[in-house]
Amino acid sequence: MILDIVTYPDPRLKEVCQPVEEITEEIRQLAQDMLETMYAAPGVGLAAPQVGKNIRLLVMDPAGKDEEKRPRILVNPELVLSGEETVSEQEGCLSVPMNYRADVRRWTQVHLRAQGLDGGFIEEDLEDFDAIIVQHEYDHLEGILFIDKISRLRRTLYDNKVKKWLKRKHAA
Numbered sequence: 001m002i003l004d005i006v007t008y009p010d011p012r013l014k015e016v017c018q019p020v021e022e023i024t025e026e027i028r029q030l031a032q033d034m035l036e037t038m039y040a041a042p043g044v045g046l047a048a049p050q051v052g053k054n055i056r057l058l059v060m061d062p063a064g065k066d067e068e069k070r071p072r073i074l075v076n077p078e079l080v081l082s083g084e085e086t087v088s089e090q091e092g093c094l095s096v097p098m099n100y101r102a103d104v105r106r107w108t109q110v111h112l113r114a115q116g117l118d119g120g121f122i123e124e125d126l127e128d129f130d131a132i133i134v135q136h137e138y139d140h141l142e143g144i145l146f147i148d149k150i151s152r153l154r155r156t157l158y159d160n161k162v163k164k165w166l167k168r169k170h171a172a
C-alpha cells in the first residue's frame with residue numbers, strides 16, 4: 001500500500017522517534033509499505049516519520065535506475081560516522097516540497113548497527129552513496145531535515161518560497 005508522505009513544515013518531522021520495542025506484524029507490514037511508497041515516489045530512502053510514524057525504522061535502496069534492486073530495512077539503527085567530511089551534492093528529500101535541492105556536508109563512512117525485520121542484529125560498514133543515504137534517513141529519526149544543515153541565508157530563501165507555495169496551494 002502506498003502511504004501519504006508527510007511534508008515540511010509538518011511538525012511531526014521535527015520529533016525525535018521512539019525505539020521499536022518489538023517487531024510485530026504491523027511493523028513488518030509498515031516496512032513493506034514504506035518500501036513500496038519509496039519506489040513509487042521514486043526515492044532512495046524513506047524514514048518512518050515521513051509517513052507519520054514516530055518510530056526508529058527506515059528503508060533504503062541505493063541501487064541506480066538500471067541496477068538490480070537492493071532494498072534494505074533497518075530497525076533501531078545506530079551510526080558511528082567516520083572517514084572524511086564530504087559534500088553530498090544536490091541532496092533532496094521526499095518530505096521537502098518543491099523538489100528543493102542543496103549541497104549538504106556528510107561523512108564518507110558509516111559504521112552501522114541495526115536490527116533487521118527478523119530481530120537479528122546487523123553490523124556493517126557503509127561507504128559513499130550508501131553512507132550518505134543512511135545518514136540522511138537517520139537524521140529523520142532525530143527530527144532533522146537536510147534543510148536544517150544548509151546556510152541560514154539559503155534556508156530563509158527556501159522558507160519564503162515554501163510560504164508562498166503553501167498560500168497558493170491553500171488558495172487553489
Ligand code: ZN
Binds near residue numbers: 092093094095136140
Ligand atoms: Zn528525507
